[in-house]
Amino acid sequence: MGVRGTVTRRFGADGSRALRSRWRTTTMAAGWAFPADWPLAEVDEVCRAVLEERDPSAELHRLGAARAEAGAGLAETLLDLAALHAVLAEPAGATGVVSPCVDATPSRMLRSTALGWGDVMSSRAADCAAEDPLTGLATPAYLRTRLREVYAEARAAGRQDHVLVLVALDLSRTSGWSRVVAMTLLAGALKEVFDGGETVAALGSSVACVLLRRDRHLARALTNLRVLTADRLAVDPHVAPTGPVRVRLEELPPTCEDAVAMVAGLGR
Known part of the structure; x- marks a missing residue:
């Protein structure tokens, strides 16, 4: 996709920092509820994978899990992902406000992120329950x-x-x-x-x-x-x-x- 080259041309040599900043700005503008909760190590991992033109599925899975651990809902998590995709899809030289659209986000990105988020929430549900629904035994x-x-x-x-x-x-x-x-x-x-x-x-x-x-x-x-x-x-x-x-x-x-x-x- 040439994403690395596009981002480097748009933001200069430090593409990772620039991509992260543009992603954060877009997410905040879309209504992210708690700005202090947005920065995560997994965000940087996703940026590196994208800039190195690697498949970011594993990094997105970890990001989805980290968002769930931090208390972000699935809708909020997917909107943040859509903000990333919107930034990556911008034409070179664009500087204006970009509107993320979850429906426009590639299904592979959505699936990886949602599975990471869902794994954490499923684990939490199992840990919080007092009784196994099938056997009736205590958990x-x-x-x-x-x-x-x-x-x-x-x-x-x-x-x-x-x-x-x-x-x-x-x-x-x-x-x-x-x-x-x-x-x-x-x-x-x-x-x-x-x-x-x-x-x-x-x-x-x-x-x-x-x-x-x-x-x-x-x-x-x-x-x-x-x-x-x-x-x-x-x-x-x-x-x-x-x-x-x-x-x-x-x-x-x-x-x-x-x-x-x-x-x-x-x-x-």
Whole structure:
């Protein structure tokens, strides 16, 4: 496209700084709400990619993510992108006010930026939710909250009474929707066996856990869980190949930070 040469001719040798300044001015004129939030390291990365005539998709993805992290909405983020495109599309020698148009922005630029923004927002939504909508199990974010409460209680009591029950399914012989069905059946069994206020959470696509107090009934509950899960899985021929559920006890580590790291690793 010769963008680098065009920008250099228009603004001089320091094209990156000039492009950034013109981009910012255009975005501000279009109604960017918080001028102090606009400058980001990712803006400079996009400018460099454009001036070097490289595909800026990766840089735009990172810019979209950074805008989401900073609190910018999608409409605002795409208007800023449209301002960049409008500046790049200006004829050489243009100095007047340019009006950005999102609809005129190339779809590849829009897609990269919107995906970056959407990835951050999807992650935030998952982290803020307390319950998985498909299985009804608590989310890892809620489990982390409960772990902090449990460790605070342990410090006050001078002892740790809680343990984790880890439950995993082998889903290597299933695919697609059958995986979701299998985890939903497992969730039903978990909530039936542990129905006394324990925290029953999903750690990953095939792993769940129960945070509970250790007591004399725990061994019987684990046996009941194995039997009930096997019965539930056997009913559906599409999920029966998951095989027997794997159940084990996991002692909590000394600190809450270690526990949070542990459950994050177990969910992978």
